Amino acid sequence: MMNTNIKNEIPYKIYLTEDEMPKAWYNLRSAMKNKPAPLLNPGTGLPMTAAELEGVFCAELVAQELDNDTPYFEIPQEIRDFYKMYRPSPLVRAYCLEEKLGTPAHIYYKFEGNNTSGSHKLNSAIAQAYYAKKQGLAGVTTETGAGQWGTALSMACGYLGLDCKVYMVKVSYEQKPFRREVMRTYGASVTPSPSDTTAVGRKILAENPGTTGSLGCAISEAVEAAVSTPGYRYVLGSVLNQVLLHQSIIGLETQAALDKVGVKPDIIIGCAGGGSNLGGLIAPFMRDKINGDLDCRIVAVEPASCPSLTRGVYAYDFCDTGMVCPLAKMYTLGSSFIPAPNHAGGLRYHGMSSILSQLYDDGLMEAVSVPQVEVFKAAEEFARVEGILPAPESSHAIKAAIDEALKCKETGEAKNIVFGLTGTGYFDLVAYQKFHDGQLDDYIPTDDDLAKSLAKLPHLG
Ligand SMILES: *Cc1c(COP(=O)(O)O)cnc(C)c1O
Secondary structure, eight states, X not given: OOOTTOOSOOOSEEOOOGGGSOSEEEOGGGGOSSOOOXXXXXXXXXXXXXXXXXXXXXXXXXXXXXXXXXXXXXXXXXXXXXXXXXXXXXXXXXXXHHHHHTOSSEEEEEEOOOSTTOBTXXXXXXXXXXXXXHTTOSEEEEEESSSHHHHHHHHHHHHHTOEEEEEEEHHHHHHOHHHXXXXXXXXXXXXXXXXXXXXXXXXXXXXXXXXXXXXXXXXXXXXXXXXXXXXXXXXXXXXXXHXXXXXXXXXXXXXXXHHHTTOOOSEEEEEOXXXXXXXXXXXXXXXXXXXXXXXXXXXXXXXXXXXXXXXXXXXXXXXXXXSOSOEEEXXXXXXXXXXXXXXXXXXXXXXXXXXXXXXXXXXXXXXXEEOHHHHHHXXXXXXXXXXXXXXXXXXXXXXXXXXXXXXXXXXXXXXXXXXXXXXXXXXXXXXXXHHHTTOXXXXXXXXXXXXXXXXXXXXXX
């Protein structure tokens, strides 16, 4: 095959040397004119104080969570050393995909699947485990949906010698037994959620017998376990400001690599569940866009079955089903929203990071939703030419990138498209199997479905 796009020296993989790796995370909030809304105490309706948050989260992470102004946070040497085991991650020029599509567009993807957990989540897991260890804690609790976050956190805790208790959404626990075994290999204990080990889990089970669980339920259980066990704190793998801060390593590396080859992105695309990979990927580019230094579209891609940006409302909501967490202002479908059980593609959280929600509301970011059968078709097309077996979540971004590249084919424009390939799909083969056997459908929630969960938004006043 002759690729007509190979006319300059841009290599297939653009790497950074160890010296060129970022030494600080970038805090996108520092560039935002309209800051993300603060977390509120559900009891008082007032912004959560550091002291209140420190009952649930590690102190240093609380400081990062509340800081809207400091642009850079130095990455501690121990974390930089850990990053060196699997970073820098490659930025790949998708020559083979371009050829297959016959597009004049130049497509790049930042691949975060090169570690055992198989996703970008390890970038924040090691940071959160590090601060917990530094604070002298015995362990951490968390929830996991598809299992990537739980795996990443288990790896980080195993490395640092911290105990790790994972509440895993029941449907995933049953569909992904191998994920569970990876977590146990790294020393974590794994409980299907909702469970009878917490008061909130027992309550949810009593109200919805037979429920397959949701991230929101698992979060409530993990928070309860943390606050009721001495020496434990809760950690979260997405949504929070601190997580987007740690994930900025993705965008900083991407920008440094593109600078090396003199490329400016025209379109940046990322899948959006809670918003952490996208928030990290876009961090330095969004700063440049806000400052008028970069003219670039930024696109969030979400599943049509869990469309928080494209069909949700921008309001204060609970972060969890059990309503034990602070309120966050975000695009949300309502904390009681649970995607259809046949939804196989991850990204099943009801809300969206407050940072991304504010940027979207300000018109600085676009959002599209895509149905899952199309997502798996894009995944397969990508796998066959680029080699990597993508995670279903990541494949939402692939689908949108292919659509943009095909538009370029019509207009003849050689746009630079950059997308986040957040992980690999080895643990998602049940979903691939359903796709191959024609058992996936596109259940898209009706307006009535959404109205039911939106009716339960908290009333502030
Ligand atoms: C968790 C996960 C996502 C979605 O989470 P965000 O916080 O929105 O980034 C996307 N891709 C993969 C592979 C994941 O594991």
